[in-house]
Amino acid sequence: MADHVRSAPGPDFLTKPDLRGERVLLRPVTADDVPALLPMFGDADASRLTGGHDDGEPDEARLRAWYGSRCVQDDRLDLAVVEQSTGNVIGEAVLNEWEPGNESCSFRICLVPGAYGQGLGTEATRLIVGHGFEQLGLHRVSLEVYAFNPRARRVYEKVGFVAEGVLRDALLWEGERVDAVLMSILAPEWFRHRGRPEAARPTSV
Template sequence: MVDHARRATRPGFLDKPTLRGERVLLRPVTVDDVPALLPMFRDAEASRLTGSHGDGEPDEARIRTWYETRGAQDDRLDLAVVELTTGNVVGEAVLNAWDPGNESCGFRICLVPGTYGHGLGTEATRLIVGHGFEQLGLHRVSLEVYAFNPRARRVYEKAGFVAEGVLRDALLWEGERVDAVVMSILAPEWFRHRGRPEAADHGPA
């Protein structure tokens, strides 16, 4: 049975929170963040790992228009990832494709080149996914990761995402067809380990 009163009191996707961790802070992304985020759009490796087809220099005017409108979206949450030690915007974390009838949504994260491998993505993932379950009342958060991006898959696994299946030949990249792995995390799993499944699995018997 759905608790309609409880659902009505929850913040919605139009509410744009600020979430603070030990290494990163997530806050609403704005058009002023575009200069810091542009390296994501210009980096060939980032385009490959995210399967972003495009020709030439990214359209900065179009990108600015996109980020100008993020604060008004009531069906997705776009947050800038800020590194606390430097104050620099180092990427974005997004809950999107909201399906209110099934209490689910998608997730994606992208960091600017040169910021990988320091735990920033893992913490940002835990912060925004935790917000989705604990504040937005989601039941399922899902994503797709390409087979040639094992580093990203490991980040998602560390935050509690579980592989569900494979979309065969989902991406055609420079003549190569690449599988995509579908992953998800469910609310009962999140509330069991809070985004740290390895610690939960190795806890007291």
């Protein structure tokens, strides 16, 4: 009997969707998006908040090769974040590190300087996480956020990510050891609040 049991198919990461919200559009990222994304790689504050240790100027040729290959990846989803009012590419949102045995993956988002604090990252996060649960059938989406990035943590909490624990001294940044907070959101939680946990919370009488 066991020979006839077929495992469930994995999520379709190979199909790269367009996900449209009220203010942002997520679409497949391409090599042509690299010039718009370059400020993201050259920004010192972005490097600190994401724990990036790259030195020197970003290598545009290498980045073009990387982003040009994203369309054929069947184990991850890389989408460009586009501000609809201007048509400008302002960042990227990614589902990666797929674990087939656990039906889970990781999430990360990064925006170019000047795009923060406008709610665009929150909407982009809702769009791609919702796609992960509603279309790809994921059970768990997780991320790590450094202790010196409370702004990002607040965005994740607004979408429904829950802190699970602390990775102590996970990052060594300019001589300082920094904790990382592990956060996740589960499919049952998403389907309960659709990325708006505060709105779904019952009001007290």
